[in-house]
Amino acid sequence: MTFEKVKEIIMETLSCAEDKITLEASLKDDIGADSLDAVELNMALEEAFNISISDEDLMTFTTVKDIVEYIDNNK
Numbered sequence: 001m002t003f004e005k006v007k008e009i010i011m012e013t014l015s016c017a018e019d020k021i022t023l024e025a026s027l028k029d030d031i032g033a034d035s036l037d038a039v040e041l042n043m044a045l046e047e048a049f050n051i052s053i054s055d056e057d058l059m060t061f062t063t064v065k066d067i068v069e070y071i072d073n074n075k
Contacts, residue, residue, distance in 0.1 A: 002068045005048060010064070013037070013044045023065040031064075051075055 007021045016031050027033040033041065042058050045051075049071050061067050 002071050003064070006045070006064060006067050006071065009044045009048055010041065013041050021064060023063065023068065025064045026062060027064065027067075028062070045071070049075055 003023060007018070010016055010021050010031065011018055014031060014033055014037050020030055022030075025031055027038070038058060038061075042053050045067065046053055051071065051074050053070070053074075057070060061070065
């Protein structure tokens, strides 16, 4: 499932506790990701899912669900 893999990547890349990562979790407010974290997360997601995420698309991600849906629709 895409969510499980995204969750793993967020935990590894952002050193975030597993219980904070839900589909509804806000990347900024709940997970504490800043713009540098977003770039690191983007690179990890692109590598893991073998996709390319544009900067414009990256800026639209506000929740974990946004990432999961983007990956499901673009892989």
